[in-house]
Amino acid sequence: MADDIAAGRLRPGDPLPPQRELADTLRVSLGTVTRAYAEARRRGLVIGQRRRGTIVAPERGADSPLASIVSEPSGAIDLAANWPIYAADPDPTAALREIASRPDVRSLLRYPPPEGGARHRAAGAAWLRSQGVKIDPEALLVSGGAQHGIFLSLAASTIPGDTLLVESLTYPGVLAAARTLGLKVRGVAIDEQGLVPEALEAAFAGSDAKVLYCVPTVHNPTTAILSEARKRQIADIVEQHRGWIIEDEIHRSLVEAPTPTLYELAPERTMLVTAASKALAGSLRVGFVTAPSALGQALLSAVQSSVFAVCPLGAELFATWLENGTVTKTVIKKRRSAERRQRLAFDALAEVDGVRLRGDPAAYFVWLTLPTGRSATRLAADARDRGVRVLPRSAFSAEPDGPDDGVRLCIGSPEDEKALTKGLNTVVDLLRRPQTELAIF
Template sequence: MEVTWKPALPKSEKPLYLALVRALSRDIESGRLPKGFRLPTQRELADYLKIAVGTVTRAYDEAERKGLVYGDGRRGTFVGELPSPKSSLASLAKAVTLGIDFRQNHPAHRLDPDLGAALRQIAQRPECRDLLLYAPPAGLMSHRLAGAKWMDSLGLTADPENVFVCGGAQHALLTICAAEARAGDIIACEEYAYPGVKTVADILGLQQVGVAIDENGLIPESFEEVCRNKAIRLLYCNPSLQNPTNYVMPTQRRRQIAAIADKYHVCVIEDEILAPLLDDRPGFISSLIPDRSYFVLSSSKSVAAGLRVGFIAAPPQARQSLTDTLQGSMLGMPPLMGEIFSLWLNDGTIEKTIAARKLESAWAQQTAGEILGRFTIRTHPTGYHVWLLLPEPWTGPEFATEAQMRGVAVAPAEIFAVDRKSAVNGVRLSLGAVPAREHVTAGLKIIADILSGSPRHDTVRV
């Protein structure tokens, strides 16, 4: 019998069963092994590869544990689903046991503010015990005032009555979409977007549509075409230091996007979580169409990843629906988190922390330019990540697998692409979370070394 899958398995790769799992994973990612494909029996594949049946059995078991395949009794072993959109965010959040993590995109823990000092100061206040009470769904007014103050410092004037406290930007995104959309509605976003959008769309049953982007962000003509041809309910965009491409949308482009959204009655979710890192900030879309925009801000990227204090500046007419949704999702933000944020905002800690993070980012981005400058990269002096377009014949999954084998975790473009099948060959390198500068340099040198070689082709077309 002809073997239905013929991986080229270099015997030099050890252990063999994991090499076989990697070959299987790459063929699934590339589309060579579609969902439902029946794999050879363990005996057939072992005979073809001239390896022990036990090795194939162990490989199939490991692949099933990873969700790559599933067994169906006597019918055999079949290729399962590719990781669904809802798993993309989870894949970025997995604990990394490798030496260098360029996958998770958050600020360096070593530059976090002094939490102990903040807690001691709060504990000395007579009203400290009140922080153990439930907060209103929209958050304590003192915390909403702090959120409005932070927005104002960035260039957005917001009425504190329209500012809501939430558990970070991801919670904000889920809350807004739940308040504004229903199952079957369409949310548009950049063709490469923050994976959390996919997660929310999957949870709420929303359809996701990608809008083409260039070096300035969303392309107005593409956005208008999408609006003309589909009933777009929401537009999610990340105009400042966009994740993953690093673009900053200029003011004129923001005006164009705002005008199109207004023309087609599209509600805009403007995620400005990285805007505090910019020195020169263009005007915000939410300032142009405040009655049609939600402005999202969070402490997790610029202050501390685990603080999880987010803010929404909402249109006045959305107050009640947003309040109801916040009450249904978490009753109210834990007051202690908001109190820590407010203390740090008012005593200047946040300003100092952001300044330190920008200096560290400038060093990391310059280092990336020096080491990877001969390749196609998009950097920004105060950004946390680098967008790397891969030379042929590399694909994102192949490069990520090779980097993982060399001890570096990266995020392939497929994680961010609305249409995974047409994703560019690229990866995001997140430099902000790496514990030490020497690790950043070492990881970038490994990336450069991999780029100078060619992928190992462990699979052949069948």
């Protein structure tokens, strides 16, 4: 099996034969085949799908959200990474010159306090206030982007072996952080409107989990936005179980009228995580985390043991841009561009039979549900062969045996609308053809 996968005779998404059938063909016992399948799964060669049996896993690294950062640019059209439309990034020249010309510029070279400098925490609080979230700067700490904020929040609220609750489809970065921290992950059902409160109640009641990570605003990957009513239910459930919420609000600034945060509904139980990456520029690596008083010290220890303190240069650029209005202008520009790109995706995919598309004007991605019988893993592999990267549902799945029927298309990643259209057309073309099946065994 491993040889066939390495040689390309078995392709990602290919179904493996039922175990009994294979045992008969190879004239070995069923137990031998079962052990071989388990070993293949352990090696990451195959994944189990509830209804479709076992299939060949996505190519190694192909479903990693970080793959395109660490690999050389390949010329491929990237619809896999949630990049924030670089063409709408601000020009940093004037702000960098201004910072460089300040008499106290050298103070930026000193070790900052682990929670971040007062000016930068105040900037974070002011920015959150502009998004309708009332917050005291003292209750905030500076993180190195939202991914770091998630990592800090998990480190502060869990110990290895704990169970983390997440939406059944979730941001791959939280799955990676949970793995690093030795956490078990359990998916909580979502529907068209996002996290289902009754399922959350059952998950807390039926496990020893204490922490919920969720993306209430423009859920990654489905783009759902949680209503205020559901948030109230969720906040109540978490309060009742004396749990913690890690509320990822990275997309909040892009949404015109967001609902109140879980943080406001349960401030002493919520670590709200946000960052400037999607609103301004991915490289700034500046984010903010709200620290409930019971976890303040643990969060600070997590900062110190990970980076000691976040480099203040990105935070200073952010604070300067917040003061001179660049943040507001850039968010408007990015949002308009996202809206236009959403329309391009809907126009391109509208004509394809059987697919369902979900998007949001503020989202840098759309979520595609495939017609029955199509494999998302296979689509991703076929697209990759044609120079387009997309992520199949398994990359977002909290548990390994979900259906293989969804693909996230990141419309914010391609450099321009022409490249986006080319990538979308490739996906449309693949969807219009019958799925290629390889004869196996």
